[in-house]
Amino acid sequence: MNAYTLVTGGTSGIGFAAAEKLIEEGRQVIITGQNRARLEAAAEKLGCMGVVANSGDTDSVRALAKQLRDDNIRLNGLVLNAGVFIPAGFEETTEASYDETFAVNTKGPFFTLQALLPCLENPCAVVFVSTIAVDKGFTGCASYAASKAAAEAFVRVANIELAPRGIRINVLRPGVTATPIQDKAGISDSDKQALFNHMETMALGRVLTASDHAGTISYLLSDASIAMRHAVIQVDGGYVL
Numbered sequence: 001m002n003a004y005t006l007v008t009g010g011t012s013g014i015g016f017a018a019a020e021k022l023i024e025e026g027r028q029v030i031i032t033g034q035n036r037a038r039l040e041a042a043a044e045k046l047g048c049m050g051v052v053a054n055s056g057d058t059d060s061v062r063a064l065a066k067q068l069r070d071d072n073i074r075l076n077g078l079v080l081n082a083g084v085f086i087p088a089g090f091e092e093t094t095e096a097s098y099d100e101t102f103a104v105n106t107k108g109p110f111f112t113l114q115a116l117l118p119c120l121e122n123p124c125a126v127v128f129v130s131t132i133a134v135d136k137g138f139t140g141c142a143s144y145a146a147s148k149a150a151a152e153a154f155v156r157v158a159n160i161e162l163a164p165r166g167i168r169i170n171v172l173r174p175g176v177t178a179t180p181i182q183d184k185a186g187i188s189d190s191d192k193q194a195l196f197n198h199m200e201t202m203a204l205g206r207v208l209t210a211s212d213h214a215g216t217i218s219y220l221l222s223d224a225s226i227a228m229r230h231a232v233i234q235v236d237g238g239y240v241l
């Protein structure tokens, strides 16, 4: 059986657009999501396999890995994309929102990669979807930025430890991208529009869309990037120029 590429958080936004492109390119794709209805709808639209797995719950992540092992599914690509954004000023950030952010954005990719190791082929390319907020201060993003920075740090170490198994991991840092994440974060329509309008003043001249990231993800999964380890590719429309 041909190997698969698994995209966590493939039900919408960047993960969905990446899955769509990878399927167009002839890959067999599996998507995950935490919400069964959204997962089934997305998998049907893409014409691919979908597995419910909550990135913030290690039992659920281990169950995903067991299902793949039981079904003899091998992965030659993995996109660690599932993530949440819970905006809050530093002073207002609650312990609960901090814990949820780190559970999904940091612990999630850490234990997803660990649990899936027995399913990964040699070689296997892994992409971690981070954020430009790691490197650029945005108000309201303290725990979010910290969660992604912490994950980038474990990715660096994993690149060394997992290299003998043919596993390489690279990082995509998207800039502000119009996806369902803004609505899920409770950002008002007027604030969202103001943010998107601000993006029109950047070099790209418009807010990024999810499909703007699909080519980078495809490249980082492909043999064209075979010599890259912990490369950090920032796709931000010129935000930090």
Ligand SMILES: NC(=O)c1ccc[n+]([C@@H]2O[C@H](COP(=O)([O-])OP(=O)(O)OC[C@H]3O[C@@H](n4cnc5c(N)ncnc54)[C@H](OP(=O)(O)O)[C@@H]3O)[C@@H](O)[C@H]2O)c1
Binding pocket: 008, 009, 010, 011, 012, 013, 014, 015, 032, 033, 034, 035, 036, 038, 039, 053, 054, 055, 056, 081, 082, 083, 084, 085, 104, 129, 130, 131, 132, 173, 174, 175, 176, 177, 178, 179, 180, 181, 184, 210
């Ligand atoms: N949009 C931006 O401006 C932006 C900028 C920088 C970085 N990013 C990063 O890009 C990634 C994708 O975000 P997006 O903008 O495409 O947002 P999105 O449309 O909200 O997609 C997020 C995906 O993650 C999944 N997800 C969320 N919580 C999960 C959990 N606990 N377990 C499993 N899956 C979960 C969602 O699945 P469900 O449908 O099941 O909830 C969905 O498929 C995230 O890691 C985000 O931090 C986004």
